[in-house]
Structures are given as C-alpha cells and as structure tokens.
Amino acid sequence: MAVVVTEQSIAEWAPNEKVLLDAKSLLRKGALKKLAKNDDGTLAFGHCDGSGSSPYAVSMDLATGTDKPTVRCTCPSRLFPCKHGVALLLAYAQKGALFPVEEPPKDLVQKREKQAQKAAAEKKPAAAAAAPRVNKTALAKKAKEQSDALDTLETFLVDLVSGGLGGLSGKSIEAIEHQAKRMADADMKRTAGVLTRLASYVSGEWLGDEDDDDAPGVRDVARGLGEAQEARIAFTLTQLYTTVRRGKKALEGKFVEEGTTQSEADAQLESILGKAWRLPELREAGYWVKNRRFLELAHERSDDEITQFATAIGFLVDLDDGSVVCEVTSLPFHTLPFTKLRSSRLGTLEIADAALYPGDLVNRRVRWDEKTEGVIRERPREAADYEAVHRHGKPLDPVLRAMRNQLKNPLHPLDAVFLVAAKKFGDVAGELVVEDEAGMRLVLRNMNDGRLPSTDALRHAAAAFGPGTLAVRLYYDLLRRAIYGDPLALFVGDEHLRLRA
The missing domain is CATH 2.40.50 (OB fold (Dihydrolipoamide Acetyltransferase, E2P))
Structure with missing residues (x-):
C-alpha cells in the first residue's frame, strides 16, 4: 500500500519548522522543474533550483511498505528530508494528479529494487525468530531487588510522615531523591518519577519558588507550605504508600486472588513494577482490537520540567463503541532537536490492528505499529463520522x-x-x-x-x-x-x- 501524502503528514515528516517554511518558499518561487511520476503514481521525480550551479535531482518513493515515503535529493544538506524534498512532497500533495506520466530514471528504479530486497531480508529473520527465552534467574533477581526497594520505601515513608509536614527539611529532600534513585535502580521508573515530583513539591520548585541565595546544588523546603502545596504532598504520599502495598501483592501474585480484575492487575505491572509492554505481549494477553475507527477530539502537548520529558496526547473517540482512548508519544528533552512529537490528526483513522492497554481507566492507551503496511489509514472526515460523535x-x-x-x-x-x-x-x-x-x-x-x-x-x-x-x-x-x-x-x-x- 502506498503512503498517503497530505499537508499534515508532510508537516510531521519535515525535520523542523524552518525546513517546512523554506520548502513552501521554494514552491511559491517555482523552483521545482520537470516534475513527473511513474504510471502508478508511487514514484515522483524532477529537479529543484538551489544554491548549486545546477538544479538538484529530487525524488520521492511512496511504495516503501512503511508509513513514510523515501525522499532523495542530490543536495549536500544533512537534514532528511531536505527542503527540496519537502517542496516536492508539497507539490505532489497539491497537484500530484496533474504530474505527467514518464518513465522514471533507471537509478531510481534500481534504488527501489535494492530497498525492497533489503526490506524482505529484514523480514525473514523476524518471521522465523522463535519466541524469546525467559530468563527465570534474571526475573527472580529483579523481583528480589524490587521487593527490597519497596521494603526500604515503606520504612522511609513511615519515618517521613511521622515527623509531619512541619518536620520537612533540606535533608528530607535529599532523602526523597535518594529513594528516587533507589527505585530507578530497581527498574521502577514511574515510582522514581513520583518521588522526584514529591521532592519538587516539598522544595516549591513546581511553583518556581527556588531561593537564588541558596548554595549551588542545595535544595531546601519552601518557606511556608501553602494549602495547594500541602494537598499535593499529601496525595503524593498516598500514591507512594499505595504503590508499596500493591507492589508487594503484585510481586506475590495476589492481585487477582483479592478480586482485582486481570486487566487492572496487568496494568499495575506497568505502573508499579515498571513493565514495558511490547506489542506482541499485548496481543498474546488479549489486549488487542481490530478494525477500529477513531476520530481525534483534542490534541495536547505538555513539557514536564520535573521529569524532563515532553509528551503529546491525542484523545480519540472510537466511532463504533464510543470509548475515549488516548494516543501517547513521549520523548526526553534532549532528543527533541533530532525528532518530533506526533502532530494532531485531522482525518478519521481506520486502524486494522491495535493494542488497547490494560487497566480500569476511562481513557486507556491505544497503540499500533505504523511501520506495518496496511495497519493505519487516515481519510477525510465524513458526515457519518460527526453523527457518530454526537451519538456517543x-x-x-x-x-x-x-x-x-x-x-x-x-x-x-x-x-x-x-x-x-x-x-x-x-x-x-x-x-x-x-x-x-x-x-x-x-x-x-x-x-x-x-x-x-x-x-x-x-x-x-x-x-x-x-x-x-x-x-x-x-x-x-x-x-x-x-x-x-x-x-x-x-x-x-x-x-x-x-x-x-
């Protein structure tokens, strides 16, 4: 299946905003020349005027078997795709139907064949690969480390709470940060994040309440805890105590025995014990849906200065059953210059296969593999889609x-x-x-x-x-x-x- 090119998808593929703006400028100036496409419209090519003495040869291949086209250009730019390639994509999205049909250059045909051979070679080992072996010794060791970490955290919380909020000090913040590192070492990263957030609440950093006169690297309790601050601290401590109590039960396998649904028990493995679900595992566990239609209700981006992560969340309504799910993309700050969070989706999504994460949440996470051909199709919205939204x-x-x-x-x-x-x-x-x-x-x-x-x-x-x-x-x-x-x-x-x- 060929990649569908829209102006929205082009904005996602562009490496940064400047490249997109420069590409639009090239299009307005008429820098693209001799544009053409092959007989099935999956290969477009031409020339683009640039800073070189002669025009650059630029092309795009839509039959890649992935969710992105292959864009090539003879310019020396290190950005991919370059502004000339993005300009070609824009021209194709706007007037691709008017491109004349011509025989593509031989070098492009050869490159396409090599790419197809490489993709086929990569798929064969994956198809023949046996299920990964479970290292029971490593799992037992990890469970022991997590159990010990939870015991230590429980003792720490009792000591912290016994002193009351008035007893919090700079040493308390250091101790909280030490516990966060201990949780991270035990591969309980979400719990580590909650502890890091607790330290921020206690110090007042989340309010921008740091004292510039303090010695470098020294953090102290914010002067005069406000009601909102106390409420956040109290709730975070409740979360941590619940983490200890339920984490121990999860390690002992007692969740389902006490009436918790299997879905919620599996969700706790992720939220408490740091399990990173892979798509094959979710499919095997039954957390899988087929042939769903989604429409995005809202799209938000948030930057968390405490955890140093940027997150984009799209809230999608299932047009068939009315449930509201979320599509999540999260990246550490240091990677943002090199990659981008997902943009808003303006069309209706038709998903052939997707994972629906476990849990008794209202907004469960949905995830699919966009690199698999035919998994996702985004089409223009129709009147029936809006009727479904109102119906739900x-x-x-x-x-x-x-x-x-x-x-x-x-x-x-x-x-x-x-x-x-x-x-x-x-x-x-x-x-x-x-x-x-x-x-x-x-x-x-x-x-x-x-x-x-x-x-x-x-x-x-x-x-x-x-x-x-x-x-x-x-x-x-x-x-x-x-x-x-x-x-x-x-x-x-x-x-x-x-x-x-």
Whole structure:
C-alpha cells in the first residue's frame, strides 16, 4: 500500500519548522522543474533550483511498505528530508494528479529494487525468530531487588510522615531523591518519577519558588507550605504508600486472588513494577482490537520540567463503541532537536490492528505499529463520522459516576476525558456551567496547570454555534475536593471547534 501524502503528514515528516517554511518558499518561487511520476503514481521525480550551479535531482518513493515515503535529493544538506524534498512532497500533495506520466530514471528504479530486497531480508529473520527465552534467574533477581526497594520505601515513608509536614527539611529532600534513585535502580521508573515530583513539591520548585541565595546544588523546603502545596504532598504520599502495598501483592501474585480484575492487575505491572509492554505481549494477553475507527477530539502537548520529558496526547473517540482512548508519544528533552512529537490528526483513522492497554481507566492507551503496511489509514472526515460523535455524547450522571469510580484508585490519574451531550451553557454565580438534557449541571473551570485557558473560547463558540457535544476533561481539584470540567472541544453539526490551540 502506498503512503498517503497530505499537508499534515508532510508537516510531521519535515525535520523542523524552518525546513517546512523554506520548502513552501521554494514552491511559491517555482523552483521545482520537470516534475513527473511513474504510471502508478508511487514514484515522483524532477529537479529543484538551489544554491548549486545546477538544479538538484529530487525524488520521492511512496511504495516503501512503511508509513513514510523515501525522499532523495542530490543536495549536500544533512537534514532528511531536505527542503527540496519537502517542496516536492508539497507539490505532489497539491497537484500530484496533474504530474505527467514518464518513465522514471533507471537509478531510481534500481534504488527501489535494492530497498525492497533489503526490506524482505529484514523480514525473514523476524518471521522465523522463535519466541524469546525467559530468563527465570534474571526475573527472580529483579523481583528480589524490587521487593527490597519497596521494603526500604515503606520504612522511609513511615519515618517521613511521622515527623509531619512541619518536620520537612533540606535533608528530607535529599532523602526523597535518594529513594528516587533507589527505585530507578530497581527498574521502577514511574515510582522514581513520583518521588522526584514529591521532592519538587516539598522544595516549591513546581511553583518556581527556588531561593537564588541558596548554595549551588542545595535544595531546601519552601518557606511556608501553602494549602495547594500541602494537598499535593499529601496525595503524593498516598500514591507512594499505595504503590508499596500493591507492589508487594503484585510481586506475590495476589492481585487477582483479592478480586482485582486481570486487566487492572496487568496494568499495575506497568505502573508499579515498571513493565514495558511490547506489542506482541499485548496481543498474546488479549489486549488487542481490530478494525477500529477513531476520530481525534483534542490534541495536547505538555513539557514536564520535573521529569524532563515532553509528551503529546491525542484523545480519540472510537466511532463504533464510543470509548475515549488516548494516543501517547513521549520523548526526553534532549532528543527533541533530532525528532518530533506526533502532530494532531485531522482525518478519521481506520486502524486494522491495535493494542488497547490494560487497566480500569476511562481513557486507556491505544497503540499500533505504523511501520506495518496496511495497519493505519487516515481519510477525510465524513458526515457519518460527526453523527457518530454526537451519538456517543453522554448525560452527566454516568460520566460523573465513571469519574468517581476511577478516583477510587490512588494510582489512577485525577482526570479523564469524556464526551458530554450538552443541552445548554450558561453562567451561574460568575462561573461557566454546562447542563444536560436531564437538567444536571457541571461547573467548567480551567485547570491550573499551565495549559491555555479554554472556558472563554467555549463561551464564544457556544454563542456563535450553540450547544452540541462537548469533549471535556473532568478533573478532581485536590484543594476544593470537587470535580470540575475543563472544556477541550465542541462539536456542533459537522463543525469541530478545538478550544485550546
């Protein structure tokens, strides 16, 4: 199957924003010459004027068997694809149907044949490979290390809590960081991340409350813990204690015996014990779906200065069963100059095979292998897609019950995204409120987490288009001990109004 070229996909393939802008400039200037394609339209080629004495030969091959085209250019650029190649992609996306059909140069045909032979050679060992052996000795050793680490963490938490929040000091922060390193050494990276976040809450770094007069490398407790800070610290300590208690049960294999679903038990292996699921493992365990259609409700990027990771999350609604899942891409900061997070998806996704991660969460993670031919197809949205979105909008009562059920587990996120059928929006006591058909109401507030505010955008959208189906993030406010809604997008008819850029 040939790669589908759209302006959105080209923006994802471009190595950086400057290359994309330069490519558009080349297109406007008419730098591309003698453009042509082969008889099936999977190979396009031509010349592009550049800084050299003669035009560069540029080509693209769409029959790669992956989710990306092969772009070639004779220019000396070290970026891939270069601006000349991106310009060719843009020209093909806009006017590829008008390219004349010509016999491709022999060197391009030879390169395509070599690439196909190489891909076939790489597939054979993978197909013939036997299931990897399980090193039981290594697993037992790892389990012992994790058990010891959890015992140490339990003792540490008891000592930390016994002194109260007033007893926290710079030494407490050092001890928390030491525990984080211990968890990381035991391959419990998520728990290590929670401890790192706890140290940040105690020191006030998450509020930008560091004291510049302190000696370099020395961290101390923030002056005067505020209510919000105390609430975050208390909740994080609860998470850590739950991690210890459930982590020990997971190592002993007692989760399912105590009534926990197998799906949730498997999810704990990831969230507590640091298991990194591979797609074949998820398929074998039954966490697999086929022939699904997804439409993206909202797309967000967040930069976590504490863990030094950038994350892009796309919230997708399953057009068949109405569940809202999430597509997650996460990269450490130091890799961002060389690669990019996934962009928003503007079409409807048709997925042949995908993993649906275990867990009793509202928004389970979905993942597929885009390198496998035929797994994903993105097509333009249709009226029937928007009808499905509206059909899956729910009243507030079941939405709030699902949210409260998720909050029962301290290891679950304090937020989840839903589709709500909104009858009307209005202001009550100065706050924006959504009301459903039954008259039930939910207060809408912007999350105080650095994201762009969206309630004002919803006011304008609702005034212009009226009520519709609202994609909203419900979140639990630790300080007020209440659930609020953070609006993400409004669907009215076949209009998709994203409320946050």
